[in-house]
Amino acid sequence: MSDNKEHLNFIEEIIEEDLQEGKHNGHIHTRFPPEPNGYLHIGHVKAITINFELAKKYGGSTNLRFDDTNPTTEETEYVEGIKRDIQWLGYTWNGDALYASDYFDKLYHYAEKLILDGHAYIDDSTAEQIAEMKKTPMEAGIESPYRNRPVDENLDLFRKMKAGAFPDGTRVLRAKVDMTSPNMHMRDPVIYRIKHDHHHRTGDQWCIYPMYDFAHGQSDSIEGITHSLCSLEFTHHRPLYDWFIEKLGIFPSRQIEFARMNVTYLITSKRKLLKLVEEGIVTGWDDPRMPTIAGMRRRGYPAAALREFCEKVGVAKRDNLIEIELLESCVRDELNKTSDRAMVVMDPIRITLRNYEENKTEYLTAENNPEDATRGERTMSFSRHLFIERDDFMENPPKNYFRLYPGGNVRLKNAYIISCEEIIKDESGEVTELICSYHPDSKSGNDTSGLKVKGTLHWVNAADAIEAEIREYDKLFTDPTPAGHDDKDVLDFINPNSLVINRKARLESSLSKAKPGQAFQFLRKGYYTADDEFTLEHPVFNATVNLKESFKVQK
């Protein structure tokens, strides 16, 4: 209907309303707040693109802030990986990377202010006792016996906590909110705990650390974040987020929640992903089967395809399960435009052209990318002995088989039309060689033969074809929602054939010059990307995504 009218998602609607009202003087500032305790995955890609694209669209910027308030689980190693992944995706954060730990002093003073104003107290109860007193969402909680401690005593104890007077777990600082709230997060949440732990940035300077709820919103506020976008499970934290802003009288960042992305055959639980690594089911966080950014990059998924995917998925609040086909479609679409073509025979059958001179070699030209003439051409050698795909020959073909069969003609891409005249088999009956003849007047670009063929095959010259390791990847799981079964573990759905290594393939010689990370379309097969381990001596290609097939050979 309104084709040229732009469709806004619900967050854009909120932003445009704010803009119209002149809120924050028209400034938009977002942030991406990862915890440095693991690698980024496809779910984070959505959060990253939403935050960065929204800021870009409305002339704002995006902070990268590491939410590093738990020294026990966080490491500098992850910080570097996360930075690299975001940059690879094509985004630049505002200024230097920031850290919640940069605000530990400020946060501490916020906490003292809360105590002074009677909004927080030290609780000597154990974790178990606190949990017990919170009760369940169905019934009101009960107040801690320490809840009405005098301000002076609270302050004194908090300072002693900070000074290291108490062992881990003996006391906490709690916000004094409402133990009867139906929202569990409002039942006097713990906001500081004692942890005599080494922090990846502040070292041993602190032995008390703020909890998420007392760090995240305040960090947003300190940085002047106007729109703090997070996933739906934080909805229940929003009243608390707002409560702290109000009690502290600080910049009013606004939290907005959207539904996280689920994709068929993919899992995004850090814990489960870690398990795959630890159990050796994959080779590491960057295994091309992993839905991590590092894994997808190694698989050959272009950053632009990932961005486009998120764009197409959209943003809303309802639960969703996106078909992986959409992701693959985005990858193909991008690679079709950008990758050079090459010919690779995965499972070779030898061809001998009986009427082609034994020692002759011709050099034929092939376009690198029919979608993009600026990619130029390359040269391929051609001679009497060639390889074609085993799937491209059938002794007894079905009626709509366009490929080679006894007595049939096919074109060899960029070369000649050939006719199959004789089949040679080994003792087990397997075809080992085809004796063919070629039609000298059918050369590509110069065809005067008048012959019509239905099929065009890819091929390589036996004389200079190279060998390589080709890693064929398939889905890691056999179930579209491996993490969605209460009675089963994701490991129950591992696809035993998710990696099949092919060492018998023969590749056109130009592929020896591939660079790690470079993607190609292996003609009529799929997109393949030179692995990080690719070398001239040991070429390795990863299957990125196959080409769409509207015809499947019946076996």
Added chain:
RNA sequence: UGACCCAUGGUGUAACGGUAGCACUACAGAUUUUGGUUCUGUCUGUUAAGGUUCGAAUCCUUAUGGGUCAACCA
């Protein structure tokens, strides 16, 4: 059993009280020196019942279904 959130083709997402559209998938057909790409077409949808209104996917009520929340994790 409490509170909060959500409900549009197979999937995802639009339509902001006025003809339910787009993309992916699937299936046809055209083009093609890649059974790719491109192009064209087809199939399939407003959870249910009431109400408000000239008119409801949209507003109201109820029901149903799904999700989330009870870490000194984030």
